[in-house]
Amino acid sequence: MNAGTGSRSVPTPPNLPLSVRVSAETEEWSEEPMSPTGRLMEDVGIHIVAILGLGKPLDLPVFRAGIETDLLPRYPRFSCIQVMNDSTGGKPRWERTTVNVDDHIIIPRVDPTAAASNPEKVVEDYMAALTMVPMDRRRPLWEFHFLDFPTSKAASTMVLRIHHSIGDGMSFMTLFVASSRSTADPSRQAAMPPPPKRTGAIYQRRPRPPLSSGKALLGWFLSYLALAWHTLVDSVLLVATILFLSDPRTMFMRAGGSRKAHCRKRFVHRSLRLDDVKLIKTAMNCTINDVLVGVTSAALSRYYFRNSGDIKTKKISLRSFLLVNTRPVSNRQAYVTKVETGNRFSSLICPFHIGVHDDLLEHVRKAKRVMDRKKSSLEVKIIQVFGDFVVKYLSVKIGACILRLFLTRTTIMLSNVLGPAELITLCGHPVVFMAGSIYGQPQALTVHYENYGNTIEITLAVDDAQFPDCHQLLDDFAEAIRLMKDKASLHTSNVDLV
Template sequence: MGQLAGGNNRDEAPTTPLTRLSIHPKHNHVILCAIGLKNPIDIAALKDELSNSIMIKIPRFSSLLTVDPHHGTEHWKKTHVNLDDHIFIQHDDDDDDDDGGDAINCYLANMAISSPMSLNKPLWEVHIMHQHKCLILKVHHAVADEQGPEILWDGPVYILFSAVFLFQFLAKCLWAKDKETVISGIEGVEFWPRKVSTASFSIADMKAIRNAIPNVTVNDVLYGIIWCGLTRYLNIRLPKAVQDGVQITGICPVNLREKSGVQDVSTMLLEKSKAPWGNKIGVVLLPITYFQQELNALDYVAQAKEVMDRKKHSTVALLCYNMANLVSNLFGSKIGGDCLYKLSCNTTFFLSNIVGPQEEISIATNPVTFIRVTSSSQPHAITMHMASYAGKGYLQIQVAKEVIPDPEFLARCFEDAFLEMKKDANNCVRCH
């Protein structure tokens, strides 16, 4: 249970509704970020870097999540950080591959279904895979949730689309379930053994694909890649196992912060910062209609754009964010958490996209070679996290291996779809 506290002194801060949802027993959402390094890891240098870093100065990284034994309410309580309690060294003897990609993904897959993080210390850890020159940062989602109250409604903009999409969101939270297919999960699938694979893309080539179709965004391109890749996976691996015309649904988090992108953490901590610390995340639903007769690769991007354009002509992401806060405040975090868990059970996949540093960075003077992100397993058989770094995009594909035993092939389906889109985009440029 962690330490107990009354929550009445200046070293304590209240939790937000989203924080309470994130520690719901059915969620307990943990973010896993694998960071590859060019040179062997110097533990002493790493500890020195961490002890003097801005990260340790962020209140959430140096606070305990405590529970009032009398009222059952949670608070953040400042504490001393002992780095030795947060750093774990893995002496991995696996040398089957040069870059350690398989070993790193295997380790991430095991971490995705590991025990919940202890509340007896701040909710973050660093795992070091010495042989593969890789750091894995494990952070509970509660650490990133926003502080401070939010208004409920932000104006009745695009009323029609907003109402339709909000109804779809509520329906998925309560009763409307995707038609079951061979890639669907079931309640409890988050505890099944996992596998992780990686698909990689050139950001410059994604932008070239974007430029081949008017008003397309990089997010539309990623959505199109997922749509095309899943279709090809089903057609090759499981032909005719899914009914033609079936629609499956994905959950996609949307950043609602006024200032997006990578920010200077020191400025985020300022009292009147325009981009204060904390997540502000809404949700949109991404429909994918499966057709056994495949489209031209770029047509999937065009379809993705059409769907996203309708989403953009609504305030559905903000409404979903405020609705989650409202339900949690009115009915408590248990009911709110149950609704969000039901949302995951009633959909088929999860997709996120994070914009990382555009230039190469280093940790304790050790150059970073890649950044890959995944999370603890959710009630989906497929979860996908895209993170960009220094001109490359890394899509981490995490699956329940009893449902999808070959995520490596699924990764190739996404990469092949991307390469075909790139080829078609180049042909479009030459035609014009």
């Protein structure tokens, strides 16, 4: 089906049937109740999209065979539907079903003139239209969309759309790695990055020192006092956010304060050099996450002051809804060997600011202070336990309402997914870039970072009508990285001279 836009024609996703409930018909399939987080994602209606640039034109029989032999066996949820009946008290559960892969493969008709003149826009327009088309709930909630024409970065493009109730970004990333081979050496599986120095939770507990070491024992005791105090403060702020506390209205908040989630989303993305981020990280003695939070603050500041014309405001304090993977990080390759299904993530409310600084690295310094402070708090655990309790013992509707309040009273959603350390070949097709995001959330702007090989792909999911200049906003992220890298290079050179 083609839809005209002026004199140009762009592919439009097919109109799929509306959602229906399916009752249980047989007991021969294995069953599993939906997790509290999965039920929240189901009620809020959040979907994951993964954009993969392929290094060669689509070979459909090869890719289809790869889906059947590599992806489906490793991820049981791809063979399940959500069902509700009296035996579960009205609670949804997963039930296995027969999968016809052809039902999940979509190749839209494309106007060759439009694809030749501006292929990136054709891909963007198709994905934006896709966010307005519901998924068919009579089948497992995943789809492969293939746009088989070259863009500036790839020979063809694959878009995977999945309902977030099936799993989270990290589970799908490990699925991709487990089902692929290293492009450089097809005889082996691609490698994940080495584990970080921290091997425990974000609030890593310090071992108790010997009783004979009085000063060290006092420091250990004070660290637990700080942990208790910061947890109390963060808990109060979480309750205040549910009740009344909201970020000031800026151009980044949804226009008119609407809580409507089902808005047309546009996805734009760009590759950044991982080495540039690592250079800033080394110069500032911080983590990659600290750098990315600082880059986000700097980029949004550039966009805000250029578009608002505000020359008086020095600082605006805002907050992001930051997603946190709760899986242990001590051995990432183990999760590639055995892919974990489902959603295993929590979140925290991460402050950031819109401000003007002569030294752009000040955004990174502030981000580092904020993230260090968050690491001395049980906020992530509190949110996870509270969310599970509300869904299990009160109502998924109440839990979804609280989640929407968090999302509408903070400015942006922010996430970083760690991918393989080298390029991969998936289902017989080399992958030249990977960009992931979500839609269905009641926020006008979502920022996702994704490590892949020697790049970090930044993806912005924006309300299509509210950010007509979203490519300019994307430019601000690239420019912020460039300016920070140049400043960090001078800082590193000065240290070397000393």
